[in-house]
Each structure stands twice: as structure tokens, then as C-alpha cells.
Amino acid sequence: MLLYIVPTPIGNLEDITHRALRVLKEVDLILAEDTRTSGKLLQHFGIETPVKSHHMHNEHKQVPMLIEKLKQGASMALISDAGTPGISDPGFLLTRACISAGVEVNCLPGPTAFVPALVVSGLPCDRFAFEGFLPPKKGRQTRLLHLAEEERTMVLYESPHRLVKTLTQLMEYCGENRNISVSRELSKKFEETIRGTLTEVITHFENHPIKGELVLVLEGKSRRNRQ
Numbered sequence: 001m002l003l004y005i006v007p008t009p010i011g012n013l014e015d016i017t018h019r020a021l022r023v024l025k026e027v028d029l030i031l032a033e034d035t036r037t038s039g040k041l042l043q044h045f046g047i048e049t050p051v052k053s054h055h056m057h058n059e060h061k062q063v064p065m066l067i068e069k070l071k072q073g074a075s076m077a078l079i080s081d082a083g084t085p086g087i088s089d090p091g092f093l094l095t096r097a098c099i100s101a102g103v104e105v106n107c108l109p110g111p112t113a114f115v116p117a118l119v120v121s122g123l124p125c126d127r128f129a130f131e132g133f134l135p136p137k138k139g140r141q142t143r144l145l146h147l148a149e150e151e152r153t154m155v156l157y158e159s160p161h162r163l164v165k166t167l168t169q170l171m172e173y174c175g176e177n178r179n180i181s182v183s184r185e186l187s188k189k190f191e192e193t194i195r196g197t198l199t200e201v202i203t204h205f206e207n208h209p210i211k212g213e214l215v216l217v218l219e220g221k222s223r224r225n226r227q
């Protein structure tokens with residue numbers, strides 16, 4: 001009667017922990033966001049535990065049945081395509097349902113994209129706000145207005161095709177001198193971090209192809225950058 005939340009690598013397979021591998025081998029069932037993506041990882045590490053798909057389109061329907069099985073004594077591990085489940089990935093619904101039902105939840109420490117991006121940004125990381133993805137349409141302006149006033153460092157996830165639009169909007173709302181750090185392909189071969197003011201970083205990405213996965217780390221509002 002235990003649910004493990006198991007982080008998996010965000011690029012570099014060496015980042016899986018010994019404990020994650022042991023748990024994935026020992027549980028009765030692995031719940032995976034994408035069984036094909038996770039199948040490759042599990043095969044690579046010789047894990048033969050049964051796998052069931054658990055993603056944003058079936059999680060609402062599946063949770064009651066999973067809770068029943070957990071209460072009957074099953075142990076399960078939840079994994080997502082990359083990083084820590086529940087962090088901009090499915091995980092919250094099942095975790096909340098387990099807690100309500102008295103099922104123990106254990107989250108293993110492990111890979112997630114926002115921590116390395118925040119730490120290498122060089123921006124204050126003693127206090128920060130994780131914002132995940134900005135809403136694509138509805139609620140976007142309200143969120144941007146709110147972010148412009150936030151005094152803590154902010155961490156955002158973004159896709160390459162929306163990067164310049166998002167940076168441009170952040171500049172409109174936060175001012176052109178606000179500092180930002182953009183990390184891409186963390187833990188992978190072409191990992192890099194571009195740091196500068198919003199104007200400088202926009203110019204960089206207008207002149208370089210934008211590929212791979214990205215994390216944005218935005219400086220909080222301070223006396224220095226008050227508009």
C-alpha cells in the first residue's frame with residue numbers, strides 16, 4: 001500500500017538514482033505517462049515490471065481504481081516522460097487521492113529541470129517562484145501582470161516555438177533591463193545557458209536557431225528594475 005513518485009532523467013541517463021532503479025524493479029506496477037518513452041528507459045536498465053499508461057487524458061478516470069488496488073496492498077511507482085512527476089506533469093491528482101485515502105506517498109529525490117536552471121542562472125535562488133508553463137491564451141495577460149510585480153526569482157518552462165514571443169511579452173511587462181537566464185538541453189550534449197537582459201537575450205535568440213527544451217529564469221522586481 002505505497003505509491004512511489006519516481007523522477008527519471010531529463011536527458012542524461014546517468015542521472016537515474018540507484019534507489020529509483022531498485023524501486024522500479026520492486027514495485028508491482030509502474031504507471032507511466034507514455035509507455036513507449038518509458039519503455040525505452042526501462043529496457044535500458046533491464047526493468048521488467050508491468051507498466052500501465054497514466055496520463056492527463058485518463059488520470060481522472062483511473063485514479064479511483066488505482067486507489068482501490070493500492071488499498072488492497074499493491075505498490076506502484078509513478079513516472080513521467082522526464083523529470084519529476086507532478087512538476088508540470090501528471091502526479092498531483094493521484095498524490096492527492098492517495099493522501100485522502102490514507103495511502104502512503106513517497107517521492108524519491110531526483111532529476112527535475114527547474115533546479116539546475118535556477119542554480120546556474122546566477123540569479124538569487126534563496127527564494128523563488130516556480131511558474132511552470134504560462135497559459136497559452138486565456139489568463140496569460142493576468143499572469144504576466146502578476147509576474148511583473150513578483151519580487152522573487154521566477155522559473156518558467158517554455159517550448160522553443162513560443163520562446164521569442166514569451167521573451168518579448170516579458171520585456172513588455174517587466175522592462176527591457178530585467179535580467180533573464182535561458183537554459184536549454186540541460187544534462188544533454190548541447191547544454192547551454194544564455195544570460196543577459198531581456199533585450200540582449202531576445203537579440204541572441206533572433207540570431208540563433210532555437211532548438212531543444214528550455215527553462216527560463218527571470219529576475220524578480222527590485223528597486224533597480226522598477227519601471
Ligand code: SAM
Binds near residue numbers: 010112156183187
Ligand atoms: N517533470 C519535468 C521536470 O521535473 O522538470 C517537467 C516536464 S514538462 C512537460 C517539460 C518541460 O520541462 C520542457 O518543456 C522544458 O521547459 C523543461 N525541460 C525538461 N527537460 C529539460 C532539459 N533537459 N533542459 C531544459 N528544459 C527541460
